[in-house]
Amino acid sequence: MNKVDIYIVDDHGLFRQGLKLLLSNLNFIGKIVEANNGEEFITGLKNNPVDVALIDIEMPVMNGIEAAKRAREIQPSIKILALSMYSDKNYYLSMIDAGACGFLLKNSNFDEVEKAITDVCNDKSYISIEILNEILKYPDKASFNVLDSELTERETEVLLLICKGLTNSEIADRLALSKRTVDKHRENLLLKTQSKNTANLVIYAIKNGLLQI
Template sequence: MEKIRVVIADDHKLIRVGLNAILQLENDVEVVAEAENGIEVAAILKEKVVDVILMDIDMGIPNGIDTTYKIKSDFPDVKVLAITQHEERDYILKMLEAGASGYLLKNCGRDELLAAIHAVVNGDSYFSQSVSATLLKAITDLKSAPKSSSKADNPLSDREIEVLRLIVQEYSNVEIAEKLFISVRTVDTHRRNLLEKLQAKNTAGLVKYAIEKGLA
């Protein structure tokens, strides 16, 4: 079985050591390197094959947000999973805009950490429960705000909006297919079309778009 190759990026050694100790116990995960800033992350990616980066936000200059932008530009296949103490909406949205596939808080447990790593490797997004609550509140706030967008601002069909809303609610492709009475292959097609139309890097990008447009 091929292992998931992980880089831990955090400017606090204690955090890196702790995460490394947890992941070393897993048969399907390998920590290939540690970094304490964005410069070290970039250097590692030039030398090693990496699947997932566990990314702190507060790493000095460049910070985790700027580092994520750079990574997704230069290494688009590498998944970024934010692990931070910040649960404010602005931090979450900035990381999603940068291209992060998931967002965890540093008080998460081992099981949630592993679930998040596997989710982003499989192309899904993952948010801590409180982060999901923050995103839902952002959606609610936008729904209650006056709508000024026109059809021209929203290139999606009614069916694509239906699929997008269910993606935001964290339904799997199989669950979306069952709910909308369509095939899983059709759901896959809608998801690809959404990514292409909205120029989103991943599912997290779709979530961000839905929040901004009040579509969820």
């Protein structure tokens, strides 16, 4: 893996410093930039593009939802990992809509943080099981609309492999398809399920009984 540049966005300085110290010990981590709130992050991102941003959801000045939206406007390729407390559960779906591809509890073990960064850099999603359970309890089903048309058998097969964390190339190998064909299936899945990213697809599959946890 190439060096991964990180932005840590959180209004608690001690948390940022501790996470920065731990991340700096990983050999695949490049530069690490800090911001105290979403507005400071957005201002800094224009001159400091990064691969992954770990963003607290609840912050003063500009919260994580707005910061994620603006960050993806500035740098569409950025991977957003939301840092969450249990009290943030009402914001989970909004963070997915804003483009987050992963969720971590702020009291997670560091091994989980490392895995989350690695997964999102490999175009996978990462949602801790505790947060996933909270998302599935969330009563607002606006992000899980009824399909305009049924998924084909192949689309369902691709969806389940996506949920297992396989990349498009890995799915192509598994199903003896071209990567371009799998790319198209993923595109169709996003359109049919009205999902914004892989994290949304995983939650959609679970919410609609296609995948058990």
